[in-house]
Amino acid sequence: MPFTHVAIPAGTPPADKAAIARGVHEAMVATLGIPDDDFFQMVCEYQPDDFLFDRGFLGVQRSDRVVVIRITLRRGRSDAMKRDLYARVAANLGRDADIRPQDVFVYLVENDFSDWSVGGGRMSMEIAVQREVDA
Template sequence: MPFVRTAVPKGTETSRKQQIVQGIHDALVEGIGMPKDELFNLVTEYGDGEFFYDRGFNGIARSDDLIVVEITMRRGRSDAMKRDLYAAITRNLEGRAAVSPRDVFIFMHENDYSDWSVGNGVFAMAIAQQRGSDS
């Protein structure tokens, strides 16, 4: 279950946030086989003086519309899968939310089941291959 944090410029419309979230989610579902019901994306806004970045880092011209996507998930995806995932996220954000590919930063954090509890205070390692029964 990936957990995603997405930072967007202050004042980003709710509908655009939803398009960004859905673009990221669809890339995860298609790119790494994540189940469709595993949507967990915390969106935060940053304002002037809250996020500083080099607009020309690595030869890429960035705007004031920079989007930061941080994905935390269980380790085990190949570099090729990650490369394809990053491309799909960027493609989806450009096509659905008019975000320039130059303005998409993506960071991956990997860990193990022992680093998670996703409900009821249960150690995720104990339920790694099970579903809850609260529904």
């Protein structure tokens, strides 16, 4: 179960905001194999003076429209899957929200299944096991 935080420039049109969220989710479904209904995203806007960054770090030329995507997910994905995820996110955001690939900044935070509680004050692992027993 990934949880995604997306930081976008203030004033991003609502249609682009939705397209960004959908584009990130579609990329995770296609490359990481998460279920389509596993959709949890927090989208926040930042002001120009809230995000300070090097416009040319590692030779990537960034504009004022950088979108920062932090995906927290269970560990275990291969480097190839992550590489495909990054490429698919950039392609989706370019296609659907006119975001340049150079302005797509993605990073992953990995943890274990026992690090999640998605509701009810219960560890997600317990909920998943209970669903298997009930099935």
